Amino acid sequence: MSDASLGEELVRLASADNFRDLSGPDTAYVAADGRPLRRGVAYRSNELQLSHADVESLTRLGVGAIYDLRTDHEVEAHPDVEVPGAAWRHLEVKGIPMTAVSDLADRATAHEVMLRVYRGFVEIEGARAAFATLFAELTAAEGPVLFHCTAGKDRTGWAAALLLHLAGVDDATILEDYLLTNSFSSATREKYLGLVREHLGADKIDVYERVMVADADYLQAGYDAVSAAYGDRLGYLRDGLGLGPATLDRLRDRMLG
Numbered sequence: 001m002s003d004a005s006l007g008e009e010l011v012r013l014a015s016a017d018n019f020r021d022l023s024g025p026d027t028a029y030v031a032a033d034g035r036p037l038r039r040g041v042a043y044r045s046n047e048l049q050l051s052h053a054d055v056e057s058l059t060r061l062g063v064g065a066i067y068d069l070r071t072d073h074e075v076e077a078h079p080d081v082e083v084p085g086a087a088w089r090h091l092e093v094k095g096i097p098m099t100a101v102s103d104l105a106d107r108a109t110a111h112e113v114m115l116r117v118y119r120g121f122v123e124i125e126g127a128r129a130a131f132a133t134l135f136a137e138l139t140a141a142e143g144p145v146l147f148h149c150t151a152g153k154d155r156t157g158w159a160a161a162l163l164l165h166l167a168g169v170d171d172a173t174i175l176e177d178y179l180l181t182n183s184f185s186s187a188t189r190e191k192y193l194g195l196v197r198e199h200l201g202a203d204k205i206d207v208y209e210r211v212m213v214a215d216a217d218y219l220q221a222g223y224d225a226v227s228a229a230y231g232d233r234l235g236y237l238r239d240g241l242g243l244g245p246a247t248l249d250r251l252r253d254r255m256l257g
Contacts (some may be wrong), residue, residue, distance in 0.1 A: 013054040018152035018185045019045040022160055023255070025180060031168030031256060038257045042138060042145050044160050046152035046185065048080040058083045064143040067134050069093045069155040078150075086146070091133050093155045094126025101211055110210035111217070114154075118222035121158050122229055122236065131159055132241035138163075139251040151188075153181045153214050158222055165233050166248065167255040181214040189213070 013019040022044055023029055023037035030036050043063065047070070050058070063086045068075060071092055080088060097116060104110045121127050138145055149155040157178050164174045182189075189212045196208045223233070230236040237243050243251075 013045075013050070013057060015051040015054045016045050016048055016148075016152075017188055018156075018181055019043060020180070020184065022163060024177070025184075028257070029164065029167075029169045029173055029177070032170065033168060035168075035256045037164075037167055037169070037255055040144050041255055042147065042163070044152055044156050045146060045148040046156075046188070047074075047078050047148060047150050048083070049078060050081040050083070055081060055083055058146070059085055062144050063146050065089060065137065065141060065145045067091050067137070067145065067147040069130060069134070069147060069149040069159070071096060071098065073098065074150055089137070091130040092126075093121070093130045093149070095120040095124035096155075104204075104207050104211070107207050107210055110207050111215075114211055114215065114218045115221040117154055118158065118218045119225040121155070121222050122225035122240065128240050131162070132243060134159060135163070135237070135241065135243055135251060136247060139247055139254060141254075151181070151185065151212070153185070154218070157181065157214060157219070161219060161222075162233060162237065163251075163255065166237065166252050168252075175216060175219065178219055179214050179216070 020043065021039055022042040023039050028036040028039055040061065043061070048066070063083060066080065066083060066086050066088045068080060068088065068090050069092070070090075075090060082088070097113060097120075100113045100116075104113065121131070134147055138147075147156060147159060161174050161178055164177065165171075189209075192212060193205050193209060196204050200208075226233055226236045226240075230240050234248075237248060238245070
């Protein structure tokens, strides 16, 4: 089986349920100019607590670099399983309010914390630096890469949304792709909500569910922060992340067929 055909068939990993091809989970998304995105350029995922079989699958896909966007604490608590042939790089997205996320009083507070997370992707220098490095290295990569955070939802979802926008995918499709986490990771979410019930009580399930889902309001909060600071997403990529026109052109060309 070729890497390309494997990439088409490998929609899910049993031990990383939010793993998928950046270009789309099934068939490739199509840019505004009619060009399909290339398969197998980049993959997105939740944390890589991988089974042996799934390690072998990533190896067969030819993944040559893994970019971990999590905090130091998250990496120490759940280190990625090593994938042979793939260099591991830690690019911590700074500014995630972990204390606020872990101590939520009510649903409204949880929702506001998540809006704050996405605004931070734009407003916090240490977050912008991580995304800038990720995109620059994706531009220069010779083979497939994988980037991920813990749930593959927020930091990963923001990076994926920006890359799809740069490639010319329309906003409705980008939002649909972003929200796929809610179906792909439903079993994982229910598992963690079960732990919330056990340790914090049933009344906290509705509260913590807000930080475990992808929500259009969250993505929009990031977009709004971009508009306020940089005018549009291209301005954010150019001025906020410091990616020059040549780099952006190469990155766009790398993603398009």
